[in-house]
Amino acid sequence: DSGVTQTPKHLITATGQRVTLRCSPRSGDLSVYWYQQSLDQGLQFLIQYYNGEERAKGNILERFSAQQFPDLHSELNLSSLELGDSALYFCASSPSGGAGELFFGEGSRLTVL
Amino acid sequence: GEDVEQSLFLSVREGDSSVINCTYTDSSSTYLYWYKQEPGAGLQLLTYIFSNMDMKQDQRLTVLLNKKDKHLSLRIADTQTGDSAIYFCAEQGSNYQLIWGAGTKLIIKP
Numbered sequence: 709d710s711g712v713t714q715t716p717k718h719l720i721t722a723t724g725q726r727v728t729l730r731c732s733p734r735s736g737d738l739s740v741y742w743y744q745q746s747l748d749q750g751l752q753f754l755i756q757y758y759n760g761e762e763r764a765k766g767n768i769l770e771r772f773s774a775q776q777f778p779d780l781h782s783e784l785n786l787s788s789l790e791l792g793d794s795a796l797y798f799c800a801s802s803p804s805g806g807a808g809e810l811f812f813g814e815g816s817r818l819t820v821l
Numbered sequence: 822g823e824d825v826e827q828s829l830f831l832s833v834r835e836g837d838s839s840v841i842n843c844t845y846t847d848s849s850s851t852y853l854y855w856y857k858q859e860p861g862a863g864l865q866l867l868t869y870i871f872s873n874m875d876m877k878q879d880q881r882l883t884v885l886l887n888k889k890d891k892h893l894s895l896r897i898a899d900t901q902t903g904d905s906a907i908y909f910c911a912e913q914g915s916n917y918q919l920i921w922g923a924g925t926k927l928i929i930k931p
Binding site for chain 2: 710712750751753756764766788800805808809810811812813814815
């Protein structure tokens with residue numbers, strides 16, 4: 709158990725819809741990272757937050773947004789969903805703002821029909 | 822730009838050694854990492870090596886780093902069925918973000 713909690717574990721929705729994925733980092737970790745893992749694109753870094761502020765941005769689509777709340781949990785919002793958004797979305801946390809050892813959650817599997 | 826490359830698959834017999842290779846591009850990387858992803862699970866850090874080291878050994882795992890060739894390898898001795906997983910190589914890039922390889926799926930043959 710990494711200490712990182714992601715909900716929901718599985719989500720099935722239709723194209724055009726909007727979903728919110730939730731992540732609770734390990735106790736004391738200030739950084740939260742979001743990754744997308746799909747069969748054809750591998751592990752893609754989406755965005756990082758550190759202590760409530762956006763720290764780094766990766767290949768995140770404009771239809772996607774994220775935020776980190778004062779209690780350090782984070783949400784990833786995916787809107788106008790397309791079939792190609794079907795993937796496993798991972799949250800990871802780390803104690804510091806720089807990369808190093810990341811602690812990953814078990815992921816949220818999104819299926820868009 | 823920064824890039825990390827690894828083979829997508831490796832098949833070995835149970836009991837043999839597995840060697841997973843990785844090449845990276847950023848010569849200024851300070852740390853290089855190996856993460857393991859078991860089926861249906863998130864990634865977990867397996868081991869890492871600091872850039873001023875050539876080798877690091879931890880029980881059945883040996884990491885070799887060739888900075889001149891920007892080549893990193895992970896050797897798993899006496900490979901077991903429980904080692905079946907996807908192994909990701911990652912380097913710490915210039916902006917402190919991790920640059921990930923595509924992952925190598927290790928398949929164990931009985």
